[in-house]
Amino acid sequence: xxxxxxxxxxxxxxxxxxxxxxxxxxxxxxxxxxxxxxxxxxxxxxxxxxxxxxxxxxxxxxxxxxxxxxxxxxxxxxxxxxxxxxxxxxxxxxxxxxxxxxxxxxxxxxxxxxxxxxxxxxxxxxxxxxxxxxxxxxxxxxxxxxxxxxxxxxxx
Amino acid sequence: xxxxxxxxxxxxxxxxxxxxxxxxxxxxxxxxxxxxxxxxxxxxxxxxxxxxxxxxxxxxxxxxxxxxxxxxxxxxxxxxxxxxxxxxxxxxxxxxxxxxxxxxxxxxxxxxxxxxxxxxxxxxxxxxxxxxxxxxxxxxxxxxxxxxxxxxxxxxxxxxxxxxxxxxxxxxxxxxxxxx
Numbered sequence: 001x002x003x004x005x006x007x008x009x010x011x012x013x014x015x016x017x018x019x020x021x022x023x024x025x026x027x028x029x030x031x032x033x034x035x036x037x038x039x040x041x042x043x044x045x046x047x048x049x050x051x052x053x054x055x056x057x058x059x060x061x062x063x064x065x066x067x068x069x070x071x072x073x074x075x076x077x078x079x080x081x082x083x084x085x086x087x088x089x090x091x092x093x094x095x096x097x098x099x100x101x102x103x104x105x106x107x108x109x110x111x112x113x114x115x116x117x118x119x120x121x122x123x124x125x126x127x128x129x130x131x132x133x134x135x136x137x138x139x140x141x142x143x144x145x146x147x148x149x150x151x152x153x154x155x156x
Numbered sequence: 157x158x159x160x161x162x163x164x165x166x167x168x169x170x171x172x173x174x175x176x177x178x179x180x181x182x183x184x185x186x187x188x189x190x191x192x193x194x195x196x197x198x199x200x201x202x203x204x205x206x207x208x209x210x211x212x213x214x215x216x217x218x219x220x221x222x223x224x225x226x227x228x229x230x231x232x233x234x235x236x237x238x239x240x241x242x243x244x245x246x247x248x249x250x251x252x253x254x255x256x257x258x259x260x261x262x263x264x265x266x267x268x269x270x271x272x273x274x275x276x277x278x279x280x281x282x283x284x285x286x287x288x289x290x291x292x293x294x295x296x297x298x299x300x301x302x303x304x305x306x307x308x309x310x311x312x313x314x315x316x317x318x319x320x321x322x323x324x325x326x327x328x329x330x331x332x333x334x335x336x
Contacts, residue, residue, distance in 0.1 A: 023287070024291055027288075027291060028291055107302075108309065111178075111306070111309045111310055125307075128309075128310075129299075129302045129303055129306040130302070132302040132305060132306055133295075133298045133299040133301070133302030136167050136170055136171075136301065137294050137295055139203075140163050140167065140206045140294055141291070141294065143203065143206040144159065144163060144206045144207060145290070
């Protein structure tokens with residue numbers, strides 16, 4: 001009976017600690033996910049008539065260049081971040097780390113393909129700034145927050 | 157040192173590491189090797205700083221942040237003094253300037269932190285900030301570093317590959333002394 005009470009108490013404490021507003025990974029995943037899904041949807045409003053893999057896309061908010069493939073990538077990445085954030089700390093931490101690493105790579109590779117035929121995402125300079133910024137924030141939160149140490153969890 | 161400050165320093169180190177790695181393209185071989193080694197070290201150090209609970213080897217990192225600035229200044233001074241800009245190298249000035257700014261920020265933050273901890277002051281190790289404040293601080297710093305690093309990376313690409321060799325502006329501005 002005592003063991004059961006202790007277990008329930010631990011589970012309650014864990015549930016409280018893992019609440020969305022207390023977990024940087026979950027909160028960031030949900031916020032970034034929602035923003036990227038929104039950006040993906042809005043992207044289609046400026047890419048009417050743009051070829052799927054065109055290197056010259058439409059300008060979203062007058063700044064960020066996108067084409068239909070770029071919009072779909074935003075939708076998929078946004079959905080992955082959003083779903084992982086809603087599901088829990090561990091999936092949020094994993095997806096934030098993977099997306100962060102992928103964006104860091106894209107932010108660097110993007111610089112070298114801007115004016116080439118390989119620019120199938122229609123990347124421009126503003127896209128690269130956003131990708132690099134998103135990458136380091138996602139990586140930092142995935143690596144540095146929601147650590148479990150010796151049975152005691154620290155949110156940051 | 158607070159978690160937020162440590163992460164800001166890691167952001168700056170990741171930025172300088174990435175720029176140093178990009179500078180390898182177009183650099184002479186010995187310099188390219190040194191820049192590559194420096195870049196890899198900075199990127200790894202930044203990842204350990206993000207993942208760990210304190211900055212790895214802070215005193216060594218302080219020296220590591222200052223060394224490229226001092227070496228760059230010495231090379232610049234020597235090349236100008238000897239009136240031999242060709243002895244220099246063709247590295248984009250913008251990228252070097254932004255790297256120096258980030259390295260100076262890293263060195264200053266580490267030095268202040270070391271000084272405070274020596275006096276028993278400053279934020280306690282692993283102080284847990286409020287989740288919202290933590291994320292806002294990271295977002296602001298992340299976008300600030302990205303807006304510095306991206307033009308620097310673009311400049312390295314422009315200097316190393318986009319402009320035909322011998323036609324791009326080098327480390328020194330032509331001041332009309334080339335005919336000497």
